[in-house]
Amino acid sequence: MTIDWWLLFEISLAGFGTGGLYALTGLAFVMIYKATRVVNIAIGEMLMISAYVFFAFSAGMGLPIWLAIPGALLVSGAFGALVERTMIRPMLGESPISSFMVTVGLSSILVGLVELIWTADQQRLPEFLPSKPIEIGEAFVSPKIFYGFWIAVLLIVVVLLVFRFWRGGVALRATASDQAAAYSVGINVPRVFSLAWVAAAMIAGVAGIVVGSIGGISSTMGVFGLSVLVVVIFGGLDSVLGALVGGLLVGLIEALTGFYIGGEYKILATFSLLVLILMLRPYGLFGTHEIERL
Amino acid sequence: MRIGSAKESYAADTALFDSTTQRVWIGLLAAALCAFPFVASEYWLYLACLVAINIASTTGLNLLTGYTGLVSLGQAAFMGLGAYTVAILQTRLGSPFVVNLLAGGGVAMLAGVLVGLPSLRVKGLYLAIATIAAGVIAHFMFSHFSSLTGGGSGLTVPPARFFGIELDDSFKLYWVIVPVTVLMLLGAVNLFRTRIGRAFIAIRDRDISAEVLGISLLHYKLLSFAISSFYAGVAGGLFAYFFRAVTPESFPLLMSIFFLAAVIVGGMGSILGSILGAVFMTLVPELLKLMVGWLPVSVFGGNAALILSPIRTIVFGSMIVLFLIFEPHGLAEVWRRIRRLFHLWPFRT
Numbered sequence: 001m002t003i004d005w006w007l008l009f010e011i012s013l014a015g016f017g018t019g020g021l022y023a024l025t026g027l028a029f030v031m032i033y034k035a036t037r038v039v040n041i042a043i044g045e046m047l048m049i050s051a052y053v054f055f056a057f058s059a060g061m062g063l064p065i066w067l068a069i070p071g072a073l074l075v076s077g078a079f080g081a082l083v084e085r086t087m088i089r090p091m092l093g094e095s096p097i098s099s100f101m102v103t104v105g106l107s108s109i110l111v112g113l114v115e116l117i118w119t120a121d122q123q124r125l126p127e128f129l130p131s132k133p134i135e136i137g138e139a140f141v142s143p144k145i146f147y148g149f150w151i152a153v154l155l156i157v158v159v160l161l162v163f164r165f166w167r168g169g170v171a172l173r174a175t176a177s178d179q180a181a182a183y184s185v186g187i188n189v190p191r192v193f194s195l196a197w198v199a200a201a202m203i204a205g206v207a208g209i210v211v212g213s214i215g216g217i218s219s220t221m222g223v224f225g226l227s228v229l230v231v232v233i234f235g236g237l238d239s240v241l242g243a244l245v246g247g248l249l250v251g252l253i254e255a256l257t258g259f260y261i262g263g264e265y266k267i268l269a270t271f272s273l274l275v276l277i278l279m280l281r282p283y284g285l286f287g288t289h290e291i292e293r294l
Numbered sequence: 295m296r297i298g299s300a301k302e303s304y305a306a307d308t309a310l311f312d313s314t315t316q317r318v319w320i321g322l323l324a325a326a327l328c329a330f331p332f333v334a335s336e337y338w339l340y341l342a343c344l345v346a347i348n349i350a351s352t353t354g355l356n357l358l359t360g361y362t363g364l365v366s367l368g369q370a371a372f373m374g375l376g377a378y379t380v381a382i383l384q385t386r387l388g389s390p391f392v393v394n395l396l397a398g399g400g401v402a403m404l405a406g407v408l409v410g411l412p413s414l415r416v417k418g419l420y421l422a423i424a425t426i427a428a429g430v431i432a433h434f435m436f437s438h439f440s441s442l443t444g445g446g447s448g449l450t451v452p453p454a455r456f457f458g459i460e461l462d463d464s465f466k467l468y469w470v471i472v473p474v475t476v477l478m479l480l481g482a483v484n485l486f487r488t489r490i491g492r493a494f495i496a497i498r499d500r501d502i503s504a505e506v507l508g509i510s511l512l513h514y515k516l517l518s519f520a521i522s523s524f525y526a527g528v529a530g531g532l533f534a535y536f537f538r539a540v541t542p543e544s545f546p547l548l549m550s551i552f553f554l555a556a557v558i559v560g561g562m563g564s565i566l567g568s569i570l571g572a573v574f575m576t577l578v579p580e581l582l583k584l585m586v587g588w589l590p591v592s593v594f595g596g597n598a599a600l601i602l603s604p605i606r607t608i609v610f611g612s613m614i615v616l617f618l619i620f621e622p623h624g625l626a627e628v629w630r631r632i633r634r635l636f637h638l639w640p641f642r643t
Contacts, residue, residue, distance in 0.1 A: 039419045090619045097365050100419055101558055102618050104551055108611030115604035226426070233423055268434045271427040275412075278424050282415040292502055 010139035011259045012252055017145030019251020020152035025207045025224070026231040026243030027156060028200040033237050034176035035196035038088055038099045042107035043204055044225015050076040050205030051125065051212035051221065052114055058126045065128045073205045080201025084194050107222060114219045122218040129213060148210040155206055156244065159199075168195055176238075226267070227254070230274045236287020245285065308487060327476075331468045339464035341580065346475040347532045348572040352556040353482050353565060354525025359554065360562035361491070362518040363498030364413055368425035369553040371432035372402040372523040374545035376530030381449040381540045382442060391454035391461075395474070395531040402527025403520045405432075410519030414512050429547055436542035448541030451534050461535065471532050478525060483565050485521070494518055498563070555614045561624030570625040578613070579606050 025043060032040045040046075054072035057063045063071065087106060091099040129148070134141045163169030175182040175192045183189055211224060231250045235242020250270060257269040283289045301307040311317045331339055355369045376398035383394045409428045413421055436443050443449065453462040454470070461467050485491040493514045496504040505511050534540050552575060560571020586602050617624060 039423075087615055087619070094618075094622065096419060097422075098618050098622065100365075100422065101554065102615050104554070105611040105614030105618070108548075108551070108614070109608050110611075112604040112607030112609075112611060115607065116601060119600070120604075226430075229423055229426070233420060237420075264434075264438075267430055271430045274427050275424065275431075278412055278416050278420060282412070282417070282420060 006138040009137075010141065011255050013136070013139060013141050014145055015252035015255025016248055017141070017149040017251070018255065019248035020149040020156075021207050021211055021247075022228055022231045022251050023244045023247025024152040024156055025204055025228045026235065026247045027159060027240060028203040028207070029228060029232050030235075030238065030240055030243045031172075031196050031203070032200045033232070034240075035172055036084075036088060036099075036193050037096060038091075038103065039096065039237065040103045040200075041100065041225065041229065042103040042110060042222075043200075043228055044222035045107040045110035046076070046080070046201055046204045047208035047211060047224060048114060048217065048219070048221040049079060049110055050201075050208035051217045052118055054205075054209045054212070055118070055123060055125055055217060059123075065126065069128075069209060072209060073202050076205035076208075077198045077202045080197040080199075081194055083201075084197035088197065089190065089193070107225075111219055111222060118219075120219045122216050124216050125209070125213045127213070142214075144214045148214055151206065151210055155203065159203060160240070168192075172196055227270055230270045233274055233284055234277050236284030238288055239284065239286035242284055242286035310483060310487070327472060331465050336464060339468055341576070343464055343467055343471045343536055345573050345576045346471045347529050347536060348553075348556065348576050349569050350475045350478050350532065351526050351529035352553055352560065352572040353479060353568040354522045354529065355553045356557045356560070356562065356565070356568040357482060357485070357494070357525065358518050358522035359557055360564065360567070361486070361498060362494040362515065363501075364410075364515065364518065365419070365422040365554070366409075366425045366522070367422050367547065367550045367554060368409060368428040368432075369522075369526050370545040370547065370549035371425075371429040372406055372526035373530030373533060373549070374432055374436060374540070374542075375405050375523075376402040376527030377534035377540045377544070378436060378443055378449070378530075379527070380531035380534045381451045384451050384454070384534075385449060388452075391456065391470070391535065394454075395528050398531035398534075399524040399527035402530065403524040406519040406523025406526075407516050409523075410516045413515050413519065425550075426547065429545075429550060433542050433545070436545075443542075446542060448539060448544070451538045451540065453538065454535045467536055471536065474528065474532060478528065479565060479569070482525075482568075486565075490514070490517065495563070552610075555610065559613060559617045559624055561626030564624070564626040566629065567624050567626035570629060574625060575610075575613075578609065582606055582609060 025047060028046075029040060029043050032038055032043075050072055053075045054068055057068035057071050058065060083106060087102050088099060091102055129144050131143050134143055134146045163172060171182070171187045171192050172195060174185070174187055175189055179189060182192070208221075212221070227250060228247075231246040232243055234250065235244070235246030250273070253269055253273060254266045258266045261269075277284065281287075299313045301312070306312065311320055330342065334342065351369060351373055354372075355366065358364050358366050379398040379401040380391075380394045383389050383397055384391070389397075405428075409425060412424055416424055436448075437446050453460045454467075455461070456470065459466065461470060486495070493504065493509045496507065496509055497511065497514055497518075501511060504514075530545075533544075537544070556571035556575040557568065558571070559574055560569070561567025582605060583602060586605065621628065
């Protein structure tokens, strides 16, 4: 059998397209984890909420797209702040398992809310990405995935720059590296926690709107979050670089298995990768190896 | 400890039920459990069986998560393995159900040890996520090894036979499910009076210190996984006999979350907590069903089923969150508080 290189290239591109979105959501996840040490399993559901809010603004209330997107992102940010204040802040100082379980509960609440308000049926988001097919050589890329990828890349770059140079971003990185030290130099750590959740919710919001416009929205959209979980475990929970590399790689692997073996093997491949990486490097590719002392 | 019950020997101090009052209450409870099927309606018997199955599985998860400190989101997968083993043995071989249940527990146990193997290197939340992988892989096996598992449509299980009697309704099944659950509960309670149980607790509290004290981490972590998934496997076997059908969709990730929620709501590291948690988490959805029935029809446009499932999901999630924030030691702690109130009355604690 000869390998059709253009076909392989085409599938890989599609894989990288989804991978970009994984990386973006992974970034939101890592941001929360680094700042607050909370493993947020509800990240997929936060994505879903933003997509539905966008759906309500654009299709439900008939707002134009350029108003609906910022509106949805603002609501997502406010929602992130609300979650942080009411659910995460009271868990400060509790064991990481407890705060993890709080986000498990949160994901359940969000799924229920979406089903209650919008029913469990699949909906379509209004089209806002250009629909002209993209051709690179002989390879053909779906325009939505193509633009989705570039939106993800752009946003990742912006976020990285902001957190490198903006004062609040520096405060966030300081808190992530040493909470007590951050306190002692006058950083308002609880505010940083809020900031991390708001920023992560908004980043997840962008990812949600793009994912929703590619594949439609439904109450099972949170499954996307499972793949993101694999991405961040793969790269290491506290590594931004890991999330980016892991995202692209998981996207690529999913696309390749999906095409060459079959769609139902996708999630199996992802999770086998997860088990493999955990056996070889329990802290992920780029995660910090915590040294335990008595 | 109860006021005014002086212990005069070590045997009395380590007894399972250490006071007369407690023994009387346990006796009353046993009598009530025996009398229950003769007075209860079919619906309540159904619920009682379901609660008993959930108690068995929740206890298993509590051994692992509450006592050993290893968080697992794979309990449903182990239950599934047990259920499928039982279903396959019952349809293919028709072997006695006690053998099937033990085999179901055994298969789940082996899988549990396999999943537990990384637990020495992989810790805390990394482990929790690794057990999600176990669930995904188990689901894949259930739906793809069609020749053995019947694929997506699953298997239909013929009723269990016990001395020639077909256990085909809740009344007859009650006499199997409840004793098995009680046995498993007794086993769990007794486990924590032995070295093994204490080693589990030591590992939970600080695993490195435990190792320094001479507790082999690999040995005891695997043992904990093995016992926990054995419980899940047997519970899964009972599940198969109770619902008489197993499909890959019977054991979703949500079910694992359900059991973890039951452990948290009940109280981590408490057998009483597993019982209370499982009862509470199983009965709340039923209560909701009743309450939705009372709502005026206009509220939901006449379609109760349509809003019942989302409301159930919301209540389920809120319960996890609220318990974690306001009552982190769970219902077992509430129970202890109430008991203390009665003991010490009119003084305050």
